[in-house]
Amino acid sequence: MRIRHATSALVATSAALLLFGAAAVPSVAQPQAPAAVPSAVHGLTPLTDLFAERLLIADKVAAAKYGSGRPIDDPAREQKILDDVAARALALGLAPDAAVAVFRDQMEANKLVQRGLYTRWDEHPDERPAQRPDLDKEVRPALDRITTQILTTLVATQDVRNSPSCELRLYGAAARSAYDHKLDVLHLKGLERALPSACTGP
Template identity: 80%
Template sequence: MPAVAQPRHPASVPSAADGLDLLTDLFAERLLLADKVAAAKYGTGRPIDDPAREQKILDDVAARAVALGLNPDAAAAVFRDQIEANKLVQRGLYTRWDADSEERPTQRPDLDKEVRPALDRITGQVLNVLVATQDVRAAPSCELRLYGAAVWSAYGHELDSIHLKGMERALPSVCARS
């Protein structure tokens, strides 16, 4: 399992210049938590997909986005991408673990006490960064800058191929489309 690196920037209010870096660092951190989610569910019969829980998260994000002055649909789209990226990583890990029993997790993390509080913390941080980066995310250069930031975050967090695919899946809704 890759080690979780610390974000390169404080998680308070970033400047627009470093905001995309912080955003992709948070995405990487969230993707690495997918390992714990997968380990908690693997072999239990609990499905990776949980539409009711996913909708609850998206509804909460939309409500919080309104309070922060963000477009709730755009914020929900970013988090829908995060959820799908997380599920992509979980499926990749399941495939890896099914193929090689030596790779299987030896501990089952507690989703409610250990994993979800970390995910909730990241959710709040991502929403704050989305607020701080509204201008840069609307700029024509956003996609280029976002993918550059994602490369650095992937490198800094030592993402493997499964998590790299997750990072790619996490990005599409970040930049505003004209």
């Protein structure tokens, strides 16, 4: 698919933007307020901004779980979230299967980042997080907020996501979001994994 080639280019292009135009990224990335975006990609940038913000929360999820014995994969909780997404999507006039596919991508992207952080922390103990966020009180409410925002943004972007130009515009929006949120290489790979189901058109 064209999106596979576009998102592969996203990693290289956004990494170059970060190298030459942004400050150094800390070992655990922090959400950044997005800057104004060009009108050519504005239609999907709110969506890719949310994808990027959700990815950055993966750092806190990983910090909460690392060394605790809690697994990265949690199939029962994931299915509960997807079932809730399907019901809410139907109420919003979205195709439930399409919405579930988008959120499944977000979950896989989040786990990709978590696994990458685990590997980094195993190899570099000095980079391990000093504090463990409260997964239930701090992290999951933030994820729940973004779930609601993604759903409403999926509604708002239906026309763009159904258009033949969606993949090209999605790539441009994702590259801008990656730059604005100062994503490092690991999070760029996560953003690539988050994109495949966003476009629903031909």
